[in-house]
Amino acid sequence: QQPVQSPQAVILREGEDAVINCSSSKALYSVHWYRQKHGEAPVFLMILLKGGEQKGHEKISASFNEKKQQSSLYLTASQLSYSGTYFCGTAATGNQFYFGTGTSLTVIP
Amino acid sequence: DTGVSQNPRHKITKRGQNVTFRCDPISEHNRLYWYRQTLGQGPEFLTYFQNEAQLEKSRLLSDRFSAERPKGSFSTLEIQRTEQGDSAMYLCATRGTEAFFGQGTRLTVV
Numbered sequence: 001q002q003p004v005q006s007p008q009a010v011i012l013r014e015g016e017d018a019v020i021n022c023s024s025s026k027a028l029y030s031v032h033w034y035r036q037k038h039g040e041a042p043v044f045l046m047i048l049l050k051g052g053e054q055k056g057h058e059k060i061s062a063s064f065n066e067k068k069q070q071s072s073l074y075l076t077a078s079q080l081s082y083s084g085t086y087f088c089g090t091a092a093t094g095n096q097f098y099f100g101t102g103t104s105l106t107v108i109p
Numbered sequence: 110d111t112g113v114s115q116n117p118r119h120k121i122t123k124r125g126q127n128v129t130f131r132c133d134p135i136s137e138h139n140r141l142y143w144y145r146q147t148l149g150q151g152p153e154f155l156t157y158f159q160n161e162a163q164l165e166k167s168r169l170l171s172d173r174f175s176a177e178r179p180k181g182s183f184s185t186l187e188i189q190r191t192e193q194g195d196s197a198m199y200l201c202a203t204r205g206t207e208a209f210f211g212q213g214t215r216l217t218v219v
Contacts, residue, residue, distance in 0.1 A: 002151075032208060041111075041200060041210040042152065087151050089208065097142060097208065099151040 001026060003090045003100040011106045012078045020073040020103045022088030031064050031071040032089035034099075035082075042087060042099075045073075078107045111135075115201050115211035122191055122218055129187045130214045132201030140204040141184050143176055145169070146213070147197045155199075158184060191218045 003024040010018055022031065030049045034042035048064035048071060059076045071090075075082055088100040114133040122128050134141050139160050144152035155174070157165040160181035170176075173191075178184040188195055198213045 034208075041212050044207045044209065047207050085151075097157070097204070098154050099144070102151040 001098050003088055003098065005086075005088060005100040005103045007103060008101070009104040009106075011108060014080060014107055014109055015077050018075045018078060018105060020075075020086050020088075020105070022071045022073070022090070022100050024069045024090050026069065026090075028064075028066060028069050028071075029091045031062070032091075032097075033062055033071075033073050034087045034089060035084045036087065037084040075105070078105075080107050080109065083107045111209040111211065113201060113203055113209050113211035115199075115214050117214055118212060119215045120217070122216070124193060124218055125190055127187065127189045128191055128216065129185055130199055130201075130216075132184045132186070132203075132211055134183070134201070134203035135205070135209060136182075138203035138205050138209075139181065141178060142202045142204065142208070143184070143186050144200040144202065145197045146200055152200055155186075188216075191216075193218045 003022050006021045012018055032047045033045040035045055036042040046062055062073045064071045083106050086103045089097055091097050112135040116131045120128055141158040143155040145155055146152045154167050155170050156176045158178040161178050173189045176186045196216055196218045198215050200213045201211045202208045
């Protein structure tokens with residue numbers, strides 16, 4: 001039931017863009033995105049509830065294709081503070097909640 | 110501070126001992142989750158409560174693990190007869206629209 005993320009790891013220079021994908025084998029009710037820095041708990045970024053919904057927060061946005069059971073996280077003009085591991089979290093119903101395999105993002109000067 | 114509190118933050122125990130962790134959720138959140146996370150891996154779902162009812166348990170949760178949420182408020186996770194493989198970070202999350210995580214309890218079994 002764990003969603004699969006790609007890529008597993010990515011290294012960017014400051015100012016570059018990245019896309020992280022999340023794919024589930026089950027029909028999804030919602031998709032959440034989190035960022036976790038080393039030694040810290042995951043921190044919520046955004047939630048997408050509807051098929052085809054897109055959301056954005058500053059230079060981080062996401063899309064959710066309900067039919068394809070996929071979501072993508074877009075990071076534009078990356079900053080050093082974006083470094084961390086990104087997880088999608090998916091709910092197949094309103095209750096069950098599983099985290100993806102994770103994508104390690106490193107932004108270098 | 111997310112409003113979700115976990116205690117203790119760190120626990121070192123000898124193999125075979127029992128340990129109990131506590132999670133105090135955001136008061137208005139009726140959904141509470143326990144996860145286990147090992148280094149380099151994503152959080153693995155363990156169990157889920159809606160109010161005081163435990164609605165789902167992962168197959169990862171062996172019979173040595175038990176969780177409770179009396180009165181639908183705080184929750185406890187107990188591990189009996191700990192094994193070295195139980196060493197991990199145990200995370201509690203509560204959820205309204207979004208999920209908020211506590212800082213976790215890092216368990217080391219020696």
